[in-house]
Amino acid sequence: MAIREVLGIYRDLDSAVAAADALREAGFERAEFEVLSNAPYPEGTFGEESGIHRLFVFPLIGAACGFAAGLLITGGTQLAYPLVTGGKPLLSIPPMIIIMYEGTMLGALIFTVLGVLFESRLPWIGKALYDTRITAGYIGILVRTAPERESLAISALRTANPEDVLTEGGSVGGTAPAAQ
């Protein structure tokens, strides 16, 4: 299904919150729009709920893989080539612990990097409306919706006194055009 994007740019926090409220009143689900800003606002500022993320899974999987690799390298090699030295135990535990720990940390690190790239969509593969004014302190409200609801989104965004409203075709202005 085709998805259209509309981006409202707001100068201050109150206008942006009003725009989010207007979108909800117009029947838009919270999942249909997102807030863009250059600094983090406290959770729930725009009425959003805590999103579900799977970030914790990545380091856990990485750590498990790294630990398994460390165990295989250390324990596996000693068991595969059993050379008893001076009557001492076959498995040399202290260096095994260090190497397994190294493997665990390395695996956790690599998978955390992958998790961050995946969960935050960096790099972004798809299209997304963006405006550099957002990193200059403006707040963006990005709506992703069906083509037939694009004009409804523009109207809702305009009710909160935006600095500008952008569509995939370009700027449509912050205020509605005067009636002919």
Place this chain on the structure above:
Amino acid sequence: MARHTTAVTHGHELQRTWELAPRDVLDAGLRWVRTLGAGRRSAALLALALGIAGAIALVAGPVLSGYANRQVWAYTAVAFVYLMSTAAAAPCLSTALRVARSHWRRPVNRAAEVWAVTLVVPLALYLLLMGTLPGTENRLSIWFGWPLSPWLWDAILMATLAGAGYFYLWLSSLPDLAIVRDQAEGGRRGLIARLAGAWRGSHRQWRMLEKVVNNAGVLYVLVYVPTMTVLASDFVISMIPGYFTAVFPAYFTISSFEAGIALTIVTMAVLRRWGGQRDYLGLEQFWALGKMLLAFALLWFYFWWSEFIIFWYGRTPREISVLKYIMADTYLWPFVLAFALNFALPLLILMWNPIRRSIAGPTIVAGIVLLGNLIDRIRLISAGFSVPDITQHELHEIPAAYIPNVLDIVILTGAIGGAVALVLFTFRVLPFPSIWEVTGGLWLRKHLPYKHTRVIVVGKPE
């Protein structure tokens, strides 16, 4: 822009940072990137020149004295261990402050984290030193003669630490890199644009960043502590016959944390004095870190004493030889200086409230600690690299102290200069203060009038 850093009310100073508007913070950060003063440029070029001279000396040393002579590498190892104890320790402080969720730390974090950019220097020095380290077969070490130890396994630890450090720095800088990408001239091209990637500041990205930046820092600390533990064993304990100790790795790590805090305070003082950051780095930050520095100076003594008393009370010939070698005879004066600069002077100075509660007091003590840590590392590494036969079980003959030559000094200053140059060049593209962190703090902290005084009101969203 505000001209004064603090407002005084009933003897308490309220820092101006939290009375600034988000726009002020953004402008300050971008101004930092856009205007590269002559002072910063000269300092960066001087540090770079030192780094290049150090690199030349690194090549010249082995050519003149032979690669196999381990003593020639003593000051390369000192430079390596010193950077590991200072520059690599500073991001651990940043992690601790983040995990504690204190607001005053917001302008401090970048001053600590930026040192992670220098991790390539100790990594390169380790790779050079790797060949000079003897294998662990037929001698006492943490590795029990494990294949390819210590070379491969230390290298993996070092590479993991460097990777974790760069990842942590990148994550904590990501939103500000996006600001530079969009707002600074030429930001859309080259390295900055690539590092900023597709950061747009969406709700999903912010929630991810806030969660993972802490985890990345914790991951860094989890790699740093075992790395220092293993390095303490491979560069000191196992190189001095008869030095059987379980406390030294903890001493080595704790004293590194102390030096990491000291480095952060000195960095803040430099940024405040010559970087125009008086609005962001004020009494609140120096006072808080001064308390931490005092605590770690006391811990320095605790761990040193815990180790010393065992050797002192045991008094076997093996223990007496070790004490004479690293503390009481051969390296007596480096030890006395290390004791004074890492513990005695910080305690005697910072125990006084008015000094601790100042900007100059913690800064001077931080400088003292950085010097003390360097002398301590010179003592320990010189001792470790001067024993001709490390396969014996005790020191039968105490070696003479190693006196550095000109090349050694050039190598040491070069490594430090190279690290400083990397930080200064990084600050050409990385805003100070951290725009996103300070602005995020502005939403949560206000100075408000309360009856006849003004108070700090802090919001706790969690």
